[in-house]
Amino acid sequence: MPCAHKSGRKKHSSSAMILALPYGTMLPLLVLCLLSPLLVASADPPALKCIQGYNATQAPTDCTNGTDACVTIKNENALTGVAVSTTFYTCGGNDSCANAFTVTIGDNAYLRYTSACCTTADCNANLKWGVPPASSTKNGLFCSTGCFTETQEPCKGGKVLCTDAENTCISVTGTYGLNKDAKSFVLKGCGTRNVCEFKDKNVLINGTSYAVTMATCENAKSSSTNHILGKSSFLLLLPSISSILFMKFLS
Incomplete structure (x- = not known):
């Protein structure tokens, strides 16, 4: 039975009052207070929902664990001589953002790739931008080999x-397709230098995942070197040509 306060005793302020609870009730509350931060921290955040597939009007679906961005990928693939343009929607990481590169392996044989991402639900349906335009403007550089093959056969090209x-000669190898049915590919030619940043990463092209296992880059050669050598060779031949013409004149 609680003790009664004397009427002349000074009252405690409300901030100093202690709530008296039975021991059997206070102990569970104390345990709950101690565990509540852990319970909140361990709760999984809701999965990000993104458009996935080729159709921007379809309903968004949950992304898998480890992805924190909605991604839209656009590419124009003419590596086999026929240009195919696609837009593909998927989930990915922040490293999927703002990637763009081009590769040329011959006349009218090229790959143009770009990607962008956002981090709110259903946001990748509204990303607006285009792939780097195909161009026939030569920049004075060249690579010795341009080719693409989706087999284990050697990649040959001129x-x-x-x-x-x-400004870079690239050589990229890897696999594509599902794990048990994965096939090899080889890509060589002129490219932007950031192509080599895709080593050990997956690149979606026309909706197919290409796993890049090796990517090497070296500076492209200048076409002007050939012109200089050609002029030098001609100058070296001038004395011989002059001698022949002089002998012919004397005869």
């Missing part, structure tokens, strides 16, 4: 002239 911002 000299390829680089265009626009392509």
